[in-house]
Amino acid sequence: MRLDGNDLYQMVKTGSVLVKNNRAYLNDINFFPVPDGDTGNNLVYTMNLIAVEAIPNDSFHKTLDSISETAMLSARGNSGVIFAQFLNGMFKSSKDYETVGVNEFASLAYGSVDYVYKSISNPVEGTIITVLREWANFLNTNKEKYNNIKEFLVDSYHYAKECLEKTKTTLQILKKNKVVDSGAMGFVLFLEGFNKYLNNETVDEVQSPVDLIIDEHVYDENILYRYCTEGLFEQNANLDNLKTELETLGDSLIILEGKKYSRIHIHTNNPEIVFDKLDDYGNILTQKVDDMLLEVNSRNHKHEIAIVTDSIADIDKEFALENNIFVIPTNIIINSVSYIDKFTINNEILFEKIKNSKEYPTTSVPEIKYINNLFSKLLLQYKKIIVLTVASKLSSTYNVINDIASKLNDKGNDITVIDSLNNSASEGLLVYQLVKMRNRGLSKDAMIMTINEIKKKTKILVCLDTFKYATLSGRVPKIIGKIGMLLKIRPIMSLDATGAGTAFGFALSKKGITKKIMKLVKKDDISEWSLVHCENTELVNEYKTLFTSIIKKEPSFISELSSATAIHSGKKSVAIAYIKK
Structure with missing residues (x-):
C-alpha cells in the first residue's frame, strides 16, 4: 500500500479531531514553557484551519505543499508553531512524489527534524521536539524492516507513546505535577489519527470532558518573559540576522521560514520592539500577543466577576496584573500594518513611524474575533463579566462589544457593557473603582449602579503641546488647527457630560495652561486623581508635585498615554483626571 495526497489529507484531518477531542485536558496539563493553559487551544486552532483550508490533491507532494502552507499561516502558540515547522520541514524534504511508501515517508519525517531544531533558538528536551525526533528516528532506523506502511505507522505510534511517557521525568515541572508534556501528547494524538484513518475507524468529535479536568497542580517557577508574541510576515529580506536580533529579547524563539510567508514566535517582555525589528524584514500581516502572566x-x-476594559483606559500595568483586569485592545493602522495598542507599539515607536509614514495613522475598533475569544475564555472562569468602555461618542468600541455581549447573553450568559462617558486617565480611574468595589464584595448590580453615578463626577483635562496632531488626526478642523499652530496656542481638551470631546480652554504657554487647571482643581473637592502623559516625564513629574500639594493626596497612578489616544493628543501631551466627591 502507498499513500496518496487524499490519504495524507484524511490522516491529518483525523488526527486533528483526536486533538480537538482532548483539548481541555491538553490545556490542563500545559506547564511548559509556562502554565497558561492554552496548548490545547493553540493546537486545535492550528490543526482546525489546516483541516478546513488545506486543499487535498491526488498528488502527495501537492497536498503536503497545501498543508504546510496552511500550517504556516494558521500556526499559534509554541507547540502549534513547532508542529507547523514539522509539516514545513516534511515538505522541504520532499520530492515531487505522487505517492509515498515506507521508505519515502520515513525520509520525509526524518528530514523534517533538522528543520524543526534549526528553527528553535533554545531547544528544550522532554517536550514535543523530543517525541517528534524519536518518532522520526524510529521510522528512519526501522524502515527496511517493513513492507506494510500500516504496520509501520502503528509500531512507530506505540514507540512515540513510550517516548511521551518519559517526558514525565525529563522536565522537573512535569515530574512535580506527574503529567506528560502537553504539546508532545498533542503530537502523539495526531499520530494516532493516522492509524485510525488507515484502519477505517470513524472518529467523531466529542465534547471535552470538563468534569475530568485536574486543577490541583503545582507551579512555583518564575515566568521571566510575560508575553507570548507571534507575527506572520511576507518576507522581503534575508532572515539570517533576525534570529540574532530577537534572541536578546526573550526565549522560546522559533522562526518558521516558508516559500512566501514566514512566522516568528517568542516569549518576551517587549513585543513592541519585536515588531519594530520585524518591520525591517518584510510586510507584517498578522500580530498576536498573549499575556501569559495574566493567564496564570x-x-x-x-472572584465571580471579571472586569474588562479597552486599551484606551490608561491604568498601571502592575495594578492590572495584580487585579486580573482584562484589556480589549484597539488597533492602530500605520502604513497598512495593524498594530495592537499597548502591546505591539508604544509612543516612542509610534512617533518615529509617523516621521516616515506617507499617511497619518488611524485607529480601528477591536477585532470581533478577539472579543468573542476573550469572552468565551472568561465565561469558563467567571460567572459574570463587567466591561467598561471608552465613551461611545468618541468610538464605536462600546457598540461593537455590546452587540457581542447581547448575543452571548441571549444564550444565558451574564455580561454587562458600560459606556464610561470617559477616556484615557478618567476611564482608568473608573476601572480602579470597579476593582475596589469587587474587592469589597459588592454585588454586580451594586457595582454597576455605583459606577454609573461615579462616572458623572469624573473629569479629564488634556493639555496639548500643539494643535498639530489633533489636526492631522481630524479631531480638530484644519482651519482651526492652522490658526492655532500659527499663533502657537496650547489647547486644553476635555469631555462634556455625554462623553463628547470639547475644548475647555486655551493658553499661549505651559504656565498659562497650568494656571487654568490649578484654578479648576482648587475649586473641586477631589477624592481620587491620576496623571498620564505622552513622552513628557518632566512635566508629569512637575504636575505630580504641584497637584499633590493642592489635592493633599498622591495620584492613584501615573501612566503612559495609550498610543491610540496619542495619535490625537500628540507628543508632550499631559492629562489630569479626577473624581469629585
Missing part, C-alpha cells in the same frame, strides 16, 4: 493569575482568582 486568572486561573487562581477568587
Whole structure:
C-alpha cells in the first residue's frame, strides 16, 4: 500500500479531531514553557484551519505543499508553531512524489527534524521536539524492516507513546505535577489519527470532558518573559540576522521560514520592539500577543466577576496584573500594518513611524474575533463579566462589544457593557473603582449602579503641546488647527457630560495652561486623581508635585498615554483626571 495526497489529507484531518477531542485536558496539563493553559487551544486552532483550508490533491507532494502552507499561516502558540515547522520541514524534504511508501515517508519525517531544531533558538528536551525526533528516528532506523506502511505507522505510534511517557521525568515541572508534556501528547494524538484513518475507524468529535479536568497542580517557577508574541510576515529580506536580533529579547524563539510567508514566535517582555525589528524584514500581516502572566493569575482568582476594559483606559500595568483586569485592545493602522495598542507599539515607536509614514495613522475598533475569544475564555472562569468602555461618542468600541455581549447573553450568559462617558486617565480611574468595589464584595448590580453615578463626577483635562496632531488626526478642523499652530496656542481638551470631546480652554504657554487647571482643581473637592502623559516625564513629574500639594493626596497612578489616544493628543501631551466627591 502507498499513500496518496487524499490519504495524507484524511490522516491529518483525523488526527486533528483526536486533538480537538482532548483539548481541555491538553490545556490542563500545559506547564511548559509556562502554565497558561492554552496548548490545547493553540493546537486545535492550528490543526482546525489546516483541516478546513488545506486543499487535498491526488498528488502527495501537492497536498503536503497545501498543508504546510496552511500550517504556516494558521500556526499559534509554541507547540502549534513547532508542529507547523514539522509539516514545513516534511515538505522541504520532499520530492515531487505522487505517492509515498515506507521508505519515502520515513525520509520525509526524518528530514523534517533538522528543520524543526534549526528553527528553535533554545531547544528544550522532554517536550514535543523530543517525541517528534524519536518518532522520526524510529521510522528512519526501522524502515527496511517493513513492507506494510500500516504496520509501520502503528509500531512507530506505540514507540512515540513510550517516548511521551518519559517526558514525565525529563522536565522537573512535569515530574512535580506527574503529567506528560502537553504539546508532545498533542503530537502523539495526531499520530494516532493516522492509524485510525488507515484502519477505517470513524472518529467523531466529542465534547471535552470538563468534569475530568485536574486543577490541583503545582507551579512555583518564575515566568521571566510575560508575553507570548507571534507575527506572520511576507518576507522581503534575508532572515539570517533576525534570529540574532530577537534572541536578546526573550526565549522560546522559533522562526518558521516558508516559500512566501514566514512566522516568528517568542516569549518576551517587549513585543513592541519585536515588531519594530520585524518591520525591517518584510510586510507584517498578522500580530498576536498573549499575556501569559495574566493567564496564570486568572486561573487562581477568587472572584465571580471579571472586569474588562479597552486599551484606551490608561491604568498601571502592575495594578492590572495584580487585579486580573482584562484589556480589549484597539488597533492602530500605520502604513497598512495593524498594530495592537499597548502591546505591539508604544509612543516612542509610534512617533518615529509617523516621521516616515506617507499617511497619518488611524485607529480601528477591536477585532470581533478577539472579543468573542476573550469572552468565551472568561465565561469558563467567571460567572459574570463587567466591561467598561471608552465613551461611545468618541468610538464605536462600546457598540461593537455590546452587540457581542447581547448575543452571548441571549444564550444565558451574564455580561454587562458600560459606556464610561470617559477616556484615557478618567476611564482608568473608573476601572480602579470597579476593582475596589469587587474587592469589597459588592454585588454586580451594586457595582454597576455605583459606577454609573461615579462616572458623572469624573473629569479629564488634556493639555496639548500643539494643535498639530489633533489636526492631522481630524479631531480638530484644519482651519482651526492652522490658526492655532500659527499663533502657537496650547489647547486644553476635555469631555462634556455625554462623553463628547470639547475644548475647555486655551493658553499661549505651559504656565498659562497650568494656571487654568490649578484654578479648576482648587475649586473641586477631589477624592481620587491620576496623571498620564505622552513622552513628557518632566512635566508629569512637575504636575505630580504641584497637584499633590493642592489635592493633599498622591495620584492613584501615573501612566503612559495609550498610543491610540496619542495619535490625537500628540507628543508632550499631559492629562489630569479626577473624581469629585
